[in-house]
Amino acid sequence: MIESRWRVHNPEGTMRVVATKELPGTAWIEILAGAGCRIDVCSSEAILGREEIEAAIGERCHGCIGQLTEPWGAGLFERLAAAGGRTYSNYAVGYNNVDLDAATRNRIPVGNTPGVLTETTAEMAVALTFAAARRVVEGDRFMRAGKFEGWLPSLFLGELLWRRTVGVVGAGRIGAAYARMMAEGHKMDVIYCDLRPNRHLEDAVASYGHFLAAEGRRPVICRRAESLEELLREADVVSLHTVLDASTRHLIDRERLALMKENAVLVNSSRGPLIDEQALVEHCRGNPSFRAALDVFEDEPRMKPGLEDLPNVVMVPHIGSATRWTREGMAVLAASNVAGILRGFPVWGRPDMLPFLGPNPPDAAPSIVNAEALGLPLFKE
Numbered sequence: 001m002i003e004s005r006w007r008v009h010n011p012e013g014t015m016r017v018v019a020t021k022e023l024p025g026t027a028w029i030e031i032l033a034g035a036g037c038r039i040d041v042c043s044s045e046a047i048l049g050r051e052e053i054e055a056a057i058g059e060r061c062h063g064c065i066g067q068l069t070e071p072w073g074a075g076l077f078e079r080l081a082a083a084g085g086r087t088y089s090n091y092a093v094g095y096n097n098v099d100l101d102a103a104t105r106n107r108i109p110v111g112n113t114p115g116v117l118t119e120t121t122a123e124m125a126v127a128l129t130f131a132a133a134r135r136v137v138e139g140d141r142f143m144r145a146g147k148f149e150g151w152l153p154s155l156f157l158g159e160l161l162w163r164r165t166v167g168v169v170g171a172g173r174i175g176a177a178y179a180r181m182m183a184e185g186h187k188m189d190v191i192y193c194d195l196r197p198n199r200h201l202e203d204a205v206a207s208y209g210h211f212l213a214a215e216g217r218r219p220v221i222c223r224r225a226e227s228l229e230e231l232l233r234e235a236d237v238v239s240l241h242t243v244l245d246a247s248t249r250h251l252i253d254r255e256r257l258a259l260m261k262e263n264a265v266l267v268n269s270s271r272g273p274l275i276d277e278q279a280l281v282e283h284c285r286g287n288p289s290f291r292a293a294l295d296v297f298e299d300e301p302r303m304k305p306g307l308e309d310l311p312n313v314v315m316v317p318h319i320g321s322a323t324r325w326t327r328e329g330m331a332v333l334a335a336s337n338v339a340g341i342l343r344g345f346p347v348w349g350r351p352d353m354l355p356f357l358g359p360n361p362p363d364a365a366p367s368i369v370n371a372e373a374l375g376l377p378l379f380k381e
């Protein structure tokens, strides 16, 4: 471990927790210190590799908070277990960087941070949708280049999304929140694809449709597509909110891009490898009216060659969850996962995470994704 890159909080703590990055806010430090932990925090912004994390774990480490950019595979979990580690939390809701089976084999509960990213990430997907449809970034570049010489009837014509159809791939918390923002805010009909029906989303959009109808306006509708292909053919906007696993890698490939409307908008704020990015480059090149808006990238942080040259692609650097409230909330949940397990608390097992952000958090670990596989007890009132 390179000493200068690490900061220690609560050095007298009897258990040792390693956090591979500084996290926003101070509440998370207080939670871990309150559980009797010394906290070693890596203060460098460089992404740590396996060897550096192993060195940080050292001979004695009871828990870790890691990042989605790190390879939490069998090697690290074996090392953590050998150092006396009893828990790990990802500082993210997604955990495709974690080998869950390896963690479970090593009896390490793995936490994540759901419930505090929902609206924040959905808002970013909305922002990207309109930035792409209304050519906001192209217009901004044009202004900065001093090219604006006066209003013109056809300058930067984009797409009106009002009353059109949004396709949502993956109608979990974030996908459903995005769908509702687009239906309630922009009166878009919703078509969604998911392994399971989302009745709550369907009912919410139906209720909103009744409200519109009662005002004498055309209602909005929400229905589950028979297939992804059907959704891609019908939607004017397609937004990806599904998890990344072997079944969803390159879910949007050359063939499926070809099914989409010529002037459709494709938004990805989930994980980069859901899209075959090389195929997307070629598709955007050949279809100038098609637009893509990306928060995440297949070879993050790199872009596939050609992507940066395309005017019909809008990009931001994986900042979907980047609001202060959310990132501080994620830190509280990650710390509460680690502290909760170290204190022997049961697992919360409920979708509402907000009690953990309040003054009297429950005596529970908020979200442990392999709780069932490890047979961990659930919180009871």
Ligand code: DGY
Binding pocket: 068, 091, 092, 093, 094, 095, 117, 270, 320, 321
């Ligand atoms: C996550 O949490 O999975 C996001 O990608 C980063 O906030």
